[in-house]
Amino acid sequence: MAPAILDTIENAFEPSEFPKSEVASAVIHRSLKSAPLQVIRAEGTKVTFSNGQTINDTTCGAAVACLGYHNERVKKAMIAQIEKFSYCNSMFFGTEIGEQLAEALVEGTRGEMAKALVMCSGSEAMDAAMKMARQYFMETIPKQPRRTKFIARHGSYHGTTWGALSVGGHVARRELFEPMLLQNCAKVSACNEYRGRLEGQSQEEYVARLAKELDDKFRELGAEEVIAFVAEPVVGAALGAVPAVPGYFKAMREVCDKYGALLILDEVMSGMGRCGSLHAWEQEGIVPDIQTIAKGLGGGFAPIAAILINHRIADVLSQGSGAFSHGHTYQGHPVSCAAALEVQKIIAEDKLVDNVREVGAYFGELLHAYLDDHPHIGNVRGKGFFWGVEFVKDKITKTPFPKSLAVANTIFDVGMGPEYGISLYPGQGSVDGVVGDHVLIAPAYGTTREEIKVIAELTRDVIFKALSEFS
Incomplete structure (x- = not known):
């Protein structure tokens, strides 16, 4: 099998990197090279893994858990x-x-x-x-x-x-x-x-x-x-x-x-x-x-x-x-x-769609205010509780980072660290299907204005910290 195809398989499903467990697995996971950490508990928007780490799931998994967990x-x-x-x-x-x-x-x-x-x-x-x-x-x-x-x-x-x-x-x-x-x-x-x-x-x-x-x-x-x-x-x-x-x-x-x-x-x-x-x-x-x-x-x-x-x-x-x-x-x-x-x-x-619309507009305002001026952030876009941030090597030309740098996955990894403990869903290929890095943020529908401000601030801090490695 050609190396290019093998690379495609490894990177076909975002995120391509997860916190790993050393325990062998009989499951056909997204990666067969190592098993991911297991989720052992989830409550509200908090997810706890087998290594004891807990994160705030600010993407509802893959924009799925709209009410949070355990209702x-x-x-x-x-x-x-x-x-x-x-x-x-x-x-x-x-x-x-x-x-x-x-x-x-x-x-x-x-x-x-x-x-x-x-x-x-x-x-x-x-x-x-x-x-x-x-x-x-x-x-x-x-x-x-x-x-x-x-x-x-x-x-x-x-x-x-x-x-x-x-x-x-x-x-x-x-x-x-x-x-x-x-x-x-x-x-x-x-x-x-x-x-x-x-x-x-x-x-x-x-x-x-x-x-x-x-x-x-x-x-x-x-x-x-x-x-x-x-x-x-x-x-x-x-x-x-x-x-x-x-x-x-x-x-x-x-x-x-x-x-x-x-x-x-x-x-x-x-x-x-x-x-x-x-x-x-x-x-x-x-x-x-x-x-x-x-x-x-x-x-x-x-x-x-x-x-x-x-x-x-x-x-x-x-x-x-x-x-x-x-x-x-x-x-x-x-x-x-x-x-x-x-x-x-x-x-x-609970009129949650109204909350998504109203608090989502505030979320967008915060993301634009916090991120628009950064030299490696090309575009902040979305609506409601569905927002994306695209990253570029050059803001003027909109030139993307090389795929090999895995910028979006790096941002995901930084966010998952104990200092921040949030999930920013990474993706590649937003320019031509191959290059172009972005992350998604998709909070639970009941997220309040106070909570969304914290999410926006953490998102800013994670992205700035990760992008500092590429400056």
């Missing part, structure tokens, strides 16, 4: 469901808890979406969304069997299953499997204002340029052969919390509508309250045809994800075959549904 209400809801039954064969039967969750999810869109399908992971959800989109065009009148292609974006991440990896644009995670991936997934530029908007170009001109690029890609592929355009409203792990500029998604929606294609929005990481609205698309003035959700749906208390489909899709399937040609053994798992339903009730009752 009594969620635990009781899961136990109550287990006492009734823990599994249901969804091929033949349904459950009350599944109906309740789906109804709550549809109501959370104010009726814009029509139905939900619950499964176990974001990657599964993206594969299901792609299949649902294809089936829609096979049930329209007349059928449109020539529609077999997808358009997505460079610098995107949609999951690691075959379809999700194929439609995604995460270079490191694709590289080893590139020759085997689906060949019907084309890419256009990401909406990354820091890297993509030209000097002197207005936001409106930038949006127009990206809309033309998408329109050109439709015509290049054959507009009548494209199923859907796929995008993250706020790009998460691949680019580091990059939001779209105002008007971008309206323009993309118009191009899709022009050619009769669908719009699929991946909100696995950015949705379910993370960006200051329950659904990130609510801030864009558009409604997707199909949406994926996961992390903030169940808060990490049980494996769960879902797709939501709008009335356009639901009506065609209902009037056609009446069935989605897809399924998983554990879809609609009752215990996962119970956990997610209770998480969503807590988020609504």
Whole structure:
């Protein structure tokens, strides 16, 4: 195997470096060279490891544990469901808890979406969304069997299953499997204002340029052969919390509508309250045809994800075959549904999305004030409780650090040290999929203004300390 591919494998999943344990492990961990420290306890936002170290999990794991850890209400809801039954064969039967969750999810869109399908992971959800989109065009009148292609974006991440990896644009995670991936997934530029908007170009001109690029890609592929355009409203792990500029998604929606294609929005990481609205698309003035959700749906208390489909899709399937040609053994798992339903009730009752929006704006102000002037910080971006910081060797030219320096992983390591004890989620490849370092900060939804100020100060101190090694 070529050394470049081996390097890719080692660095494909951020973070590539963790505090290590010397104990041999039978688990296929992210790294097989040494086992990571084990988590032995977690309470609130505090996570304790097997070496006695405790950190404040300021990223909710991978933007998952939105309520923090060990919630009594969620635990009781899961136990109550287990006492009734823990599994249901969804091929033949349904459950009350599944109906309740789906109804709550549809109501959370104010009726814009029509139905939900619950499964176990974001990657599964993206594969299901792609299949649902294809089936829609096979049930329209007349059928449109020539529609077999997808358009997505460079610098995107949609999951690691075959379809999700194929439609995604995460270079490191694709590289080893590139020759085997689906060949019907084309890419256009990401909406990354820091890297993509030209000097002197207005936001409106930038949006127009990206809309033309998408329109050109439709015509290049054959507009009548494209199923859907796929995008993250706020790009998460691949680019580091990059939001779209105002008007971008309206323009993309118009191009899709022009050619009769669908719009699929991946909100696995950015949705379910993370960006200051329950659904990130609510801030864009558009409604997707199909949406994926996961992390903030169940808060990490049980494996769960879902797709939501709008009335356009639901009506065609209902009037056609009446069935989605897809399924998983554990879809609609009752215990996962119970956990997610209770998480969503807590988020609504405690007005946590409002807190994310309001305190998140304050968090952004602090991060900009603390970080913008540093010579090696190129860009601070995000919204709600989903923020990213991109690092550069040269602030004027936006030249990234060499990959070999592992700047983002160094920042992660410094943050994990006993002096700071916080988690800053590292990533590489934010420039071209290979070079470009960034970190994510994604606090729990109930974080207060006082707590967010401490997180912002620690983030500043960790980053300044780590970057001093590269000055």
